[in-house]
Amino acid sequence: MLTITRALHDALVAHARADHPDEACGVIAGPAGGGLPERHIPMLNAARSPTFYEFDSTDLLRLYRELDDRDEEPVVIYHSHTATEAYPSRTDISYANEPGAHYVLVSTADTDDAGPFQFRSFRILDGEVTEEPVEIVDSYI
Structure with missing residues (x-):
């Protein structure tokens, strides 16, 4: 199950709406080994496409160095679909x-x-794709 704060949920939705009609993409980082999403990192869709997203390779390298420096890991990797349901495509998989x-x-x-x-x-x-429940909470405490 994904447990996520309302603030992070709303930030993802706002990013998806702001980038529409192009796909939005980004990461939510959390402490390594902790499993809790805490820090929203919107990324640029380098493809600038309504049907495909791609992280810019330079931005992605910078992100992983920053995650290492902060002892974090990507807990959530997200993107939007602008013309289809919210289900992973073959490319996404x-x-x-x-x-x-x-x-x-x-x-x-x-x-x-x-x-x-x-x-x-x-x-x-x-x-293998497995859908999981999402619990939206006000805080993790």
Whole structure:
């Protein structure tokens, strides 16, 4: 199960809506080994595409160095789908290389600034996709 604060949930949704009609992408980091998402790191979609996302390689290298320096790990890796449901595509599955991460998808396909959206979380391991429940909390304490 993914447990996430309302503030982080809302930040992901806001990022997805702001980048629409292009896909948004980013990471939520947390203390290494802790499993709790704490620090939102929106990333630039280097592909600038409504059907594909790609982390900029320079930004990604910088991110992983920063995570190492702060003794953090990517707890959530997220992106948006702008025309389809919030479910990993074959490409998403092939790029999933963090076995401990929650892969969150936000669909803005049927949304406007205040309209509905889908927010779903998955574990992706060795090409197998498993949806997991999401619990939104005010705080972890």
